[in-house]
Amino acid sequence: MYFLKKGSIIIIGSVFLSLGINLFLTPYKILDGGIVGLALILNYLYNLKVGLMIIILSMPIFIVAWFRYRTYFYNSLHGLLLSSFTIDLFKPFRSLIDISAVFSSILGGIFVGTGIGLMLRHRTSTGGTDLVAQFVSVKTGVNVGIVIFVIDITVIILGGVLISAHTLLLSIITLLVVGITTSLITRKIVHT
Template sequence: MLKKWAIIGFGTSMIGIGINGFILPFHLINGGFFGVSLLANYLWDLNPGIIFILLNIPVYLFAIKYEPNFFIDGLIGAIVSGVMIQFWLPLGGVFHMPILSSIILGAIIIGIGVGVMLRNHISPGGIDLLALIISKWSKVNVGLIALTIDGMIIISGLLLLKDPKFLYSLVIVTIIGLLISIITSIRKIDISKIK
């Protein structure tokens, strides 16, 4: 249990630092349900907070019925992620870097945080929880699933809003997805078998 909380604390802190310190200062979106919520706001002036909650409900209902452990860990991960994003909010504007350098560093930090959590079957919630469930059933790497979903969200935003800034968001989700794939693919070493 202590290991699980340490992983959640580390992973969500990395997410909070990456988002607040390096991504949000440039007003970019990432993938996931948060990205969909922002698109709905830009297109139809819908409340992004309400849309985010509505999008998450079916995933959590599905998880509680078919993958109860994923549901509990995902709920904890989502709540702690929200708290950590708020906690690290003062980092906004602290780092002064060119946009490309900032988003690459931010995406690496976020990717490590999410990757470590997903490797231990703990999700920050939303799309990551859905990707974790699909990965368990399909045996496809969770990072590849997350990258595919997030890529479709960003490309949709680019096509619908015709804002070139969304290309930077595509870089963010690509780096995060690749890091998740790498981290979740590394084989665990059984120390007991090492002589």
């Protein structure tokens, strides 16, 4: 029963994350933070597959997890692979919705934050910086959503070369909503 529940959460979280990215973020070249944000930058610049880039960029983090945090490695591997696959699978959905850019950034943040939060709440993740945030959260007691927010802002600032002032604003709105949504969903996690 435990594995069925965890598998269902990974699938549901991956779908939320994938819809958030493909329906709401990529049509306006809005960035998320962390590994996903870096993968989006590579997609916008070089048209590389977002999901594939997430896997490649997450490899160093997973190597560290293999040696130092084996439980996190196993708990996140399925989330990484399934969410990355789903993101690339849902790419054709990018032109389905036509809404304002601000509303799109808010909805994208809610969807991405919900997907990440659901997985983190059930001790799994998409890996990448979510995995780093889990490490930091366990060591410091700081809420996972807050740690993710700090990492994400850093990526957005680094991605500023790519972004216009309007897109930068939209990305900041998205990050705020992702951070708040993730924090609300993960706030009752008790670390042992």
